[in-house]
Amino acid sequence: AAGVIQSPRHLIKEKRETATLKCYPIPRHDTVYWYQQGPGQDPQFLISFYEKMQSDKGSIPDRFSAQQFSDYHSELNMSSLELGDSALYFCASSLGFRRQGSYNEQFFGPGTRLTVL
Amino acid sequence: DAKTTQPPSMDCAEGRAANLPCNHSTISGNEYVYWYRQIHSQGPQYIIHGLKNNETNEMASLIITEDRKSSTLILPHATLRDTAVYYCIVRGLFNAGKSTFGDGTTLTVKP
Numbered sequence: 001a002a003g004v005i006q007s008p009r010h011l012i013k014e015k016r017e018t019a020t021l022k023c024y025p026i027p028r029h030d031t032v033y034w035y036q037q038g039p040g041q042d043p044q045f046l047i048s049f050y051e052k053m054q055s056d057k058g059s060i061p062d063r064f065s066a067q068q069f070s071d072y073h074s075e076l077n078m079s080s081l082e083l084g085d086s087a088l089y090f091c092a093s094s095l096g097f098r099r100q101g102s103y104n105e106q107f108f109g110p111g112t113r114l115t116v117l
Numbered sequence: 118d119a120k121t122t123q124p125p126s127m128d129c130a131e132g133r134a135a136n137l138p139c140n141h142s143t144i145s146g147n148e149y150v151y152w153y154r155q156i157h158s159q160g161p162q163y164i165i166h167g168l169k170n171n172e173t174n175e176m177a178s179l180i181i182t183e184d185r186k187s188s189t190l191i192l193p194h195a196t197l198r199d200t201a202v203y204y205c206i207v208r209g210l211f212n213a214g215k216s217t218f219g220d221g222t223t224l225t226v227k228p
Contacts, residue, residue, distance in 0.1 A: 004160070033215060033216070035216075042218040042219065042220060042221065043216075043218045044218070045215040045216065045217065058215060088158065090160050090161070092160075092161075092216075103149065103166055104149075104208075105151070105163050105166060106163060106216060108153075108160030108161045108162065108163075109160050110159065111158070111159070111160050113158075
């Protein structure tokens, strides 16, 4: 079965550079979530989108922005990168709770490992 | 979303059942219990969810107490590949659905 696709899988950037992470949800899924997992930490929710509109916001820095496009893929844009942004970034997708048969199970992608030097 | 409490670590012998407890005493009536696991640095993997009835799928069983204040995830025949961090998450169905990950239980399956 098709899974969530994230690209790139690995990314190395310098401080103050920008980065763009991409997420392609499971076909038919209309909701996308972004999570950040620092070394030795649990995943932390950043932001989510439902039907191309922001649906919830967590601990996302102002330097980060995200959007969901008409084909439901999402991009996380990160500017003025800091050393502390080095982490695994996971995208998850689900069928929105308004859809019949949905129980909001979230399916996670393999993650993008961002290293800021 | 309700807060959950899980033991930090557990061991299990290969081939035996692994029973992972979760306390969610502040769960509200419309909140579901979801279980995920994360094998080292991989994306969290959805396992199972339930509201108030016991649930079973090809991966695991979920037992929810009658008062819904706690639950147990059961892996009937643990294998070495089940070694992972297991997260119990409680969240409402009719909201944005973000998952708040707590500390989880590190399950180590030993040969």
